[in-house]
Amino acid sequence: MNKKNDKEKIGTILKLLKKRYKSEMNTSLYHSNPWELLVATMLSAQSQDKQVNKITAPLFRKYSTIDSFSKLKPQQLYPYISSIGLYKSKSKNIIKTAKTIKQNFNMQVPKTIDQLITLDGVGRKTANVVLANAFGINEGIAIDTHCITVANRLKLANTNNPKKIEEKLMKIIDEKDWGNLTHLFIALGRDTCTARTKYCNECVLKNICPSSNSK
Numbered sequence: 523m524n525k526k527n528d529k530e531k532i533g534t535i536l537k538l539l540k541k542r543y544k545s546e547m548n549t550s551l552y553h554s555n556p557w558e559l560l561v562a563t564m565l566s567a568q569s570q571d572k573q574v575n576k577i578t579a580p581l582f583r584k585y586s587t588i589d590s591f592s593k594l595k596p597q598q599l600y601p602y603i604s605s606i607g608l609y610k611s612k613s614k615n616i617i618k619t620a621k622t623i624k625q626n627f628n629m630q631v632p633k634t635i636d637q638l639i640t641l642d643g644v645g646r647k648t649a650n651v652v653l654a655n656a657f658g659i660n661e662g663i664a665i666d667t668h669c670i671t672v673a674n675r676l677k678l679a680n681t682n683n684p685k686k687i688e689e690k691l692m693k694i695i696d697e698k699d700w701g702n703l704t705h706l707f708i709a710l711g712r713d714t715c716t717a718r719t720k721y722c723n724e725c726v727l728k729n730i731c732p733s734s735n736s737k
């Protein structure tokens with residue numbers, strides 16, 4: 523399928539998904555500022571957002587600023603985040619990131635991908651989530667496991683490589699919808715297009731999805 527047809531296809535897909543999942547076009551991670559969103563997103567790697575939200579509430583009550591995190595030792599974070607996976611490495615990365623932001627960015631979370639990915643534990647996905655949801659900046663598309671599953675089933679991708687999927691989608695989607703696409707694909711992936719099972723009869727895209735088994 524050529525680029526023009528892909529653009530028409532994704533336009534129809536986004537229209538249907540926006541109608542169905544309009545209320546979910548935002549991050550489900552609780553936060554009150556860019557730093558809290560950065561921490562929450564780092565914690566969400568290989569963990570469910572709802573579990574992250576349970577631990578960040580008391581965590582942010584105890585440590586509310588970048589400066590307070592920069593002065594911690596990893597062991598001081600363990601009691602708050604030990605219920606999620608990779609908590610030891612995440613503790614180290616969060617503290618190192620706080621120190622870097624304090625030393626190099628004047629206590630301000632960076633507003634570009636190039637700067638964000640210099641931080642420990644921050645890749646393109648995390649950077650895109652923070653930019654889109656904390657600053658309203660669309661510099662790329664955050665690709666998580668739901669997005670990989672949905673993009674492949676819709677034949678918008680033929681790879682599990684997040685960077686390649688991001689590059690492909692950025693070429694066929696208007697920049698204003700880059701952030702929205704992430705939320706919409708995640709909503710669909712959690713609802714009817716799960717990694718393990720497709721619930722095609724209940725899917726809003728059942729009539730146009732090439733992978734649909736709906737009769």
